[in-house]
Amino acid sequence: MTNAVSLPPDLHQWVARHVTGMDTAAVTDASWPRGDSRVWRVSADRGEVFVKLYPCAEKYEREVKGCEHAARALAADEAPRLLASDPQRPAVVLSALPGRVVRGLPLEQAEEQHVHCLAGDLLRRWHEVPEPISDLEHERIMASVTAQTDEAAMILDRLGDQLSPAERDLVRDAARDLPGLAKALPLGYRHGDYSPRNWLWAPAPAPGHHSLIDFEESAPGLMVEDLVWLCGAAWPTRPDLRDAFLAGYGRPLSWTEQRALVLLTARLGVSYLSTGLTKTDTVLIDRGRTVLQHMVGALR
Structure with missing residues (x-):
């Protein structure tokens, strides 16, 4: 799914603190049709990132822990890097990777x-x-x-x-x-x-x-x-x-x-x-x- 959308206002403000160029960024919905989490692809000044919003704290905590595990187990370009995280939302900003x-x-x-x-x-x-x-x-x-x-x-x-x-x-x-x-x-x-x-x-x-x-x-x-x-x-x-x-x-x-x-x-x-x-x-x-x-x- 790649429909052009806008981030929820409070989420946009949080992402803007970590990603430069959000005022002119292109945002598309990249969520799985049957998934519980929401995912957006953000194309800003310095390239693409992904923003992910979770339905519960458990999925957020697993994503963060998984990113930490991947950083130890895999090469730097084999898994997304965790660029920002907020357990209160709960949401993360992840680096983009090459490929489809x-x-x-x-x-x-x-x-x-x-x-x-x-x-x-x-x-x-x-x-x-x-x-x-x-x-x-x-x-x-x-x-x-x-x-x-x-x-x-x-x-x-x-x-x-x-x-x-x-x-x-x-x-x-x-x-x-x-x-x-x-x-x-x-x-x-x-x-x-x-x-x-x-x-x-x-x-x-x-x-x-x-x-x-x-x-x-x-x-x-x-x-x-x-x-x-x-x-x-x-x-x-x-x-x-x-x-x-x-x-x-x-x-x-x-x-x-x-x-x-x-x-x-x-x-x-x-x-x-x-x-x-x-x-x-x-x-x-x-x-x-x-x-x-x-x-x-x-x-x-």
Whole structure:
């Protein structure tokens, strides 16, 4: 979305204290249609910045923490720099990066494989930089897994007759096995929304430049959770992209990671299906059924 707009007056005044030339700056809405946060692209005297306004303090705090983590884990031009922040609004000003959002780009197969390899390499470096995980955070992580398994069990009881026998077995496995698997999985600092909509790609100059945006879902957690979107939406029909990504990541997934990834993705798929049926949303229904079918196939 790139509609010309104006910043809310009080937000404009705050941004003007950090960005010169706001009186003549061009402002466009860069928010995701389904996102909760508001994002504006601001083209001012010294180039572009992004202004982001959050619906709650938690997302703001995660964005700020994610920027700090990125500064330690990635090269300077691989993630936005935090130029200004205000927890009272809550809002931030972020530096712009070269390139365009990867989702929807018409890439040739070899170029797309290259981008996914770079994405794997970037996530490896993101995951390799440790962040302290307190006992409270560890309890939150395990509670999140338990909540996901409880949801899977509840949906299975309610919608089991709308699933195939193989899909029912898969969702039942997710409800039963994920808590135990989670205890054996590596923990780290997750991006939280690692998908092509948050990757930027600039093909020129060669060999091209890949970078990462949007840290409002970042937090300590199961590192394999950063692969759930790819596992459900990209890899089933494009195993070449899986191979490219894991080549960049630097190692194959362990049996435990692969098993947990399939079950986490199946849990997400059945959640899509349940929500879609409740809201009569055919997009979510189709997405949920597709993910479940793919995950059944992944176990063969």
